[in-house]
Amino acid sequence: MAASLIAKFRGSLLGSLVGDCLGSPFEGEAHIGRTHLTNYFNQILDPNLKVPFKPYTDDTAMTKQAALSLIENKGLNPQDMVKKLANEYFHNPKRGYGSAIGDVFFNLRMSNYEDPYGPASIQFKGLGSYGNGAAMRVAPVALYAYHHYAEGDRHDVAPLVRLVTDASKITHSNKFGYRGAILQALAIRLALLLDKDDFDTVSFTNELIQYMADMEKLDDPNDPLDGGKSFVSKLEIVKKYLNATEEPHVEDIQKQLGVHVSALDSVPTAIYCFLAAQKPLERVPVDNKFHRCIQYAISLGGDTDTIASMAGAIIGAHMGDKAIPDQFLVHSEHAEDIRKIAEDLYEASKHAAYEVRVGQAAR
Secondary structure, three states: OOOOHHHHHHHHHHHHHHHHHHHHHHOOOOOOOHHHHHHHHHHHHOOOOOOOOEOOOHHHHHHHHHHHHHHHHOOOOHHHHHHHHHHHHHHOOOOOOOHHHHHHHHHHHHOOOOOOOHHHHOHHHHOOOOEOHHHHOOHHHHHHOHHHHHHOOOOOOHHHHHHHHHHHOOOOOOHHHHHHHHHHHHHHHHHHHOOOOOOOHHHHHHHHHHHHHHHHOOOOOOOOOOOOOOHHHHHHHHHHHHHOOOOOOHHHHHHHOOOOOEOOOOHHHHHHHHHHOOOOOOOOOOOOHHHHHHHHHHHOOOOHHHHHHHHHHHHHHHHOHHHOOHHHHHOEOOHHHHHHHHHHHHHHHOOOOOOOOOOHHHO
């Protein structure tokens, strides 16, 4: 039985939080022992053991502020959103932020946030950041836009793409950075629209491939900055893995899909973890799909907190918050605050206006 819509909102934001908190202790590790990881989750699930509390990282800090900005402004106001993100950073800069984002926030504050897009656009000699920072915080944007694409043409993703692009470019102006956020938002969107527990994972992937192919078809294939890379090619690898008779080796996933901080090498991986978890996994022999998804994402190593967070946002949007083991939430920082934010975002989304892309004061 499909979860209610408000349960899906809670599931997506809480799923993102849980993936972030449970994945952060393993960030940067190339090889994570299966027994070690299994014991880690068994300890978390045992209510009789006193397991250290798991704090969230910059992933949740930014997601929380993005959601609050959408709620308070009844839509996207880039100046307000980037100011909230920056204030959060300056309030607690030791949440695991990348070094480059601090420069963006510092320059924004120095200019009194006059141009919310300017500092990000000049980063890296004008190329902008291609990291996964916009994708990791995009879940509230995808949730906020729900009523538009649920009540309109299912295949009309243009309003969502515009909204995500505007919300992403305040920190990530490189096309791989903001397109990674678009892909993550599209995956959350499709998960929200799923009305049954079982679905065709290959068809899900094909729909994402079509959307991204439409985006990439105008790109110059000979652009040396692209290096022949694309989200479509990554999603084709996802489909190959889904169609395979055996689970891919971790080393193959690390090499072909990637487990790094770039959006290109992490967003498709998170989507794959969500889709792979729909069936039993030899590497994670547990029955609960949400648990399976998060543990599998962490088992791949690399940017474990962000990949698990993005995967958690997708599977939470599909299954709702009741699918999340209670002990996962007990050990995740500020779970009740995130639950309340998800409920407020649900209420705000019912009154969203989509003709106005951004706040009036932003342009």
